[in-house]
Amino acid sequence: MNDQPLKGALLLVLGEGLLAIMAAMIKLLSDHLDTEVIVFARNLFGLLFLLPIIMQRGGFRQLRTANIHLHLIRAFTGVTAMFCFFYTIGHIALAEAVLVKMTVPFFLPVVGWLWLREQIGLRTWVAILVGFVGVAVIMRADSGEIDPVMWVALAGAAIMSIAKVSIRRMAVSEPPQRVVFYFAxxxxxxxxxxLAWTSTVPVGTDYLWLIGIGLVATGGQFAMTTAYQIASPGQVGVYNYSSVIWAALLGWMFWGETLVITTLLGTLLIVAAGVWNLKAPRSG
Structure with a gap:
């Protein structure tokens, strides 16, 4: 039930923090491992960490589903977006990668309209417009020198919105552990x-980092999925933006990354538009 907003907010902040730590681990490995290796390891170890939890919560009997097609859509789009995001992390500042990922809420209404026939109000259209102005500022479109990696990040956000809408389709019948398991x-x-096209192989301590990525990713996914099960997006959605703070802090601590004034301005526009969008009335 949507009646635990405080717990939902705390879980969301925790989940975003864990995913920011995951992103930092990915960035550390990206200088010598291909994205394909990191994405596969994240999913494999995530699945292995998940199995004991599934067994503790009722075993595989709890995994029966009539929505395999939705789970497949969610997994395929989620993995595609993951490839985009992991690649982006290795090539631009951590906070900037996370910021562009935060455009997912601006794609969601469009995907929801196309797939679920959800109506889009004027307020939401304004939020979408302002949000993408913020993205344009971050991408430095006015200088005519857009880093192609930014387009990869934006494509990942658009694809991720499809995965998010598939979760919404399953929300009534699928508990969090079932959604997380089938995705893994x-x-x-x-x-x-x-992996057939990759040329890099993990060595030594790489395996510890890859295991860590799977562990914190699974924890973060559980925390965020549960947060939206016990509280509505309008109550806790704004705490998604804590990921920007986490990423900026980690980027500064480990790589000396700082946000230039244009990035800060774009951040303000994206966050403001996101909060505005959260408050917009929804209609089916």
């Missing part, structure tokens, strides 16, 4: 395919 299972399979 199918995502591991999907992400194994590109």
């Amino acid at each position: 299972l199918f995502a591991t399979g999907f992400s194994a395919l590109p």
Whole structure:
């Protein structure tokens, strides 16, 4: 039930913090490992960490579902977006990668309209416009020198919105552990395919980092999925933006990254538009 906003907010902040730590680990490995290896390891170890939790919560009997097609859609789009995001992390500042990922809420209404026939109000259109102005500022479109990596990040956000809408379709019948399990299972399979084209192999302590990525990713995913099960997006959605603070802090601590004034301005526009969008009335 949507009646625990404080707990939901805390879980969301925790989940975003864990995913920011995951992003920092990915950035550390990206200088010598291909994205394909990191994505596969994240999903494989995430699945392995998940299995004991599933067994403790009733075993595989709890995993029966009539929505395999939605789980497949969610896994395929989620893995594709993951490839985009992980690649982006290795090539631009951590906070900037997270910021562009935060455009997912601006794609969601469009995907919801196309797929679920949800209406888009004027207030939401304004939020979308302001949000993408913020993205344009971050991408430095006015200088005519847009880093191609930014387009990869934006494509990942658009694809991720499809995965998010598929979760919404399953919200009534699928508990968090079932959603997380099928994503981990199918995502591991999907992400194994590109390994045929990779040329890098983890060595030594790389395996510890990859295991850590799987562990914190699973924890973060559980925390965020549960947060939206016990509180509505309008109550806790704004705490998604804590990811920017986490990422900026980690980027500064480990890589000396700082946000230039244009990035800060774009951040303000994206966050303001996101909060405005959260307060917009929803209609089916």
